Amino acid sequence: xxxxxxxYPVSLAETSSLLEKKSNVLHGGGTNLSGRxxxxxxxxxxxxxxxxxxxxxxxxxxxxxxMTSYAETVKALSSISPEHILVKALKDAANTPxxxxxxxxxxxxxxxxxxxxxxxxxxxxxxxxxxGKKSGEFKVADYLEQKELREQTLICSVRVKNTVHRxxxxxxxxxxxxxxxxxxTVLLELDGTSIKTAKAYIVGTKERITKLSDVENYxxxxxxxxxxxxxxxxxxxxxxxxxxxxxxxxxxxKAKVETARxxxxxxxxx
Amino acid sequence: MKTQFNINGKTVKLxxxxxxxxxxxxxxxxxxxxxxxxxxxxCGACLxxxxxxxxxxxLMFTASVTEEDKLLTVKGIGDLHEPHVIQEAFVDSGAxxxxxxxxxxxxxxYALLQENPTPTEExxxxxxxxxxxxxxxxVKIIEAVQLAAKRLQKK
Numbered sequence: 001x002x003x004x005x006x007x008y009p010v011s012l013a014e015t016s017s018l019l020e021k022k023s024n025v026l027h028g029g030g031t032n033l034s035g036r037x038x039x040x041x042x043x044x045x046x047x048x049x050x051x052x053x054x055x056x057x058x059x060x061x062x063x064x065x066x067m068t069s070y071a072e073t074v075k076a077l078s079s080i081s082p083e084h085i086l087v088k089a090l091k092d093a094a095n096t097p098x099x100x101x102x103x104x105x106x107x108x109x110x111x112x113x114x115x116x117x118x119x120x121x122x123x124x125x126x127x128x129x130x131x132g133k134k135s136g137e138f139k140v141a142d143y144l145e146q147k148e149l150r151e152q153t154l155i156c157s158v159r160v161k162n163t164v165h166r167x168x169x170x171x172x173x174x175x176x177x178x179x180x181x182x183x184x185t186v187l188l189e190l191d192g193t194s195i196k197t198a199k200a201y202i203v204g205t206k207e208r209i210t211k212l213s214d215v216e217n218y219x220x221x222x223x224x225x226x227x228x229x230x231x232x233x234x235x236x237x238x239x240x241x242x243x244x245x246x247x248x249x250x251x252x253x254k255a256k257v258e259t260a261r262x263x264x265x266x267x268x269x270x
Numbered sequence: 271m272k273t274q275f276n277i278n279g280k281t282v283k284l285x286x287x288x289x290x291x292x293x294x295x296x297x298x299x300x301x302x303x304x305x306x307x308x309x310x311x312x313c314g315a316c317l318x319x320x321x322x323x324x325x326x327x328x329l330m331f332t333a334s335v336t337e338e339d340k341l342l343t344v345k346g347i348g349d350l351h352e353p354h355v356i357q358e359a360f361v362d363s364g365a366x367x368x369x370x371x372x373x374x375x376x377x378x379x380y381a382l383l384q385e386n387p388t389p390t391e392e393x394x395x396x397x398x399x400x401x402x403x404x405x406x407x408x409v410k411i412i413e414a415v416q417l418a419a420k421r422l423q424k425k
Contacts, residue, residue, distance in 0.1 A: 004288035006271070006333045027334060031311065034329045038289050046334055071323070095400030096378065098311050100323040101330070177312075177399040 005043045009050065012131050012156065018045050019132040019152045026154060028067055028106030031098060052105070052156060055080070060162050066105025066155045070117075071096070073104060085167035085187055086160065089120035095177040105155040111144060112179075115203050116171055118144070119185030122209070123199035124163065129156045144209065165189045168266035170258045172204070174245075180204065182240050182255060184262045188219065195219045200263070202255055206239040215259065224267045229260040236260075274337050277301065278346030284332070292318070292327040292335060296343065303344050303373050307402075314401035317374035318343050324381045324400065344373035347380055355425070356380055359418035360411075367405035375401045379415045388419060 007024075009015040018024055023042035027033055033044070052067035055076035062080065064073055070090045077087050093099060093116035107117045108128065121140045128138050132153035140158070143149045166188040171180035182204030189197040198219040200212040214235040219227065233256040240251035272285045277296075286295045293316045296304045307315030309328045316327040319342040320335070335341065348354030353361075356379050366372050375398065382389055382397035389397065394415045395408075403411060 006288055008336070027331070030331055030334055031329050034291060034331060035310065044288070044331070044333070048334065048336070094311075095314070096397055097314060097317055097324045097326045097400040098329070100320075100325050 004038060004041055006046055007043060008046045008048070012050065012154070015045060015047070015050065015154055016131050018043070019154060022152065026106075026109065028103035028109075029069060029101035030106075031102050032106060032110040032112060047105075047154075057162060062160050062162050064104050064158045064160070066157055067103050070094075070099040070102050070104070070107075074099070081162050081164070083164070083167070084162070085120045085123060085169060085185065086117075088167060089116045089169040089171075089183070089185060092171060092176065093117070094179060104158055108140065108143065108158070109150065109155055111208075113204070113208070114179040114181065114183075116169070116180055116183055118209060119183050119201040119203045120169060121158065121160065122201045122211070123167070123185050123187035124160045125199075126158055126160045128158055130154065131156055163187065163189075166266045168262045170262045170265075172251075172254065172258065181246065181251065184255070184259050186259075186262045186266045188263070188266050193223045195222050200259065202236075202238050202259065204240060205255075206241055210238050212236060212259065215263075219263065224264075227263065227267075229264065232260040232263060233257060271333055273333075273335070275335060275341060276337070276339065277341045278343060279340075286332040288331075288333055290332045292330040292332045295332040296327060296341075301343050301345070305370055305373060307370070311400075312402065313371070314374040314378065315371055317377050317401065319377055319381055322381060322384060324378050326400070342377070342380075344376050347376070354380070355421050356383070356415070356418040359421060360414045363410050363414035363417055365406060365410040365414035371401060371403045371405075375403065375411060379418060382415070383419055383422060387422060389415070391416070 024045055025041050027044045027046045047067055052065035054065040056063050057080050070093055074087055074091045077084050126140045128143050130153045134149050134153050168186050170184040172182045173180050185201050187199040188195050198216040200215050202210045236256040236259045238255050240255050275282050284299055305315035307313035311326045311329045317324050318327045321340050348357050356376055360366055378398055378401050394412050
């Protein structure tokens with residue numbers, strides 16, 4: 001039997017002090033942690049009593065508490081901004097019971113191989129509010145890159161823009177209720193009929209996350225009728241690892257095709 | 271660890287280990303209507319309602335359930351002697367074959383109809399996206415949920 005001690009802090013200060021012990025791990029919805037090898041874990045810090053379960057809008061910023069589940073996020077955001085890229089990205093992630101448990105904070109902290117969330121946060125240039133060894137507001141991109149931001153810290157909330165830009169999200173799955181093998185997320189800001197800014201990411205590549213800079217640069221200044229899908233495909237140079245039953249070469253080609261299609265879909269949205 | 275749980279409206283004291291999953295705890299304590307399927311959140315056989323929301327008990331640590339939470343298993347909505355309208359609709363529609371997935375599917379339907387009493391076929395499918403059935407092909411299940419919705423409307 002593993003001798004793990006569960007704690008249920010009721011304040012961020014208490015959580016912060018519990019995080020000082022390296023062998024303590026955080027528990028949000030638990031879907032990542034429950035399948036993991038817990039040897040070496042001495043304590044599990046359950047976050048459910050911290051009140052980090054909320055979605056609020058302040059001017060043009062939406063703040064989502066780290067303990068908010070995917071389902072709660074979709075429900076709350078749908079009433080604030082139904083076309084928000086986070087709604088599109090999370091509404092079909094995994095399946096209903098999982099969406100009721102997977103939390104926003106946990107999904108970022110554990111950075112699972114599959115993720116419908118990360119691409120959406122990156123195109124939005126989202127920030128995180130952290131406490132613990134590092135405190136303050138940090139970009140999601142930096143959090144994913146810098147190990148020191150992830151160690152002994154707690155994500156309290158995520159801040160994203162309440163954007164009305166054109167967007168689309170593609171999730172590649174074997175069956176609709178499956179975890180995505182890779183995702184393509186696109187956010188386009190228009191200036192009249194031309195693209196002013198473009199953000200595009202694929203999550204699930206060999207490098208895990210790939211920013212499609214060449215595609216972004218190609219799109220800027222173009223109108224919808226000027227975009228050549230085969231050129232977009234040529235600019236997507238990613239390797240998708242694949243799984244036991246998928247061929248990496250085919251999946252990498254599929255990523256090219258689906259990126260072009262996702263861009264077209266984003267421009268079709270009104 | 272020892273905690274007081276609210277299961278099917280009754281207070282129950284259960285003992286469990288820190289790394290134990292809710293599925294195991296429930297089954298070890300007689301709630302065998304909660305079925306053990308894939309154990310990785312794919313099939314929904316172990317589905318229970320936590321504060322009215324469907325969750326996979328195989329993916330939940332028992333210790334993450336606290337005294338304030340309300341758990342509901344399929345026996346909490348009705349049983350053989352006093353079946354719920356949804357359970358009757360499943361029987362009347364022939365939506366059951368081996369029956370292994372049925373407790374989870376009935377609970378998913380119950381949660382859906384609590385929130386949305388008149389779901390479309392698409393909404394039923396979406397609500398059932400965490401439940402696998404290897405026998406029926408889902409057609410009868412969707413019909414059963416729609417029949418239950420109609421009957422509940424008349425009540």
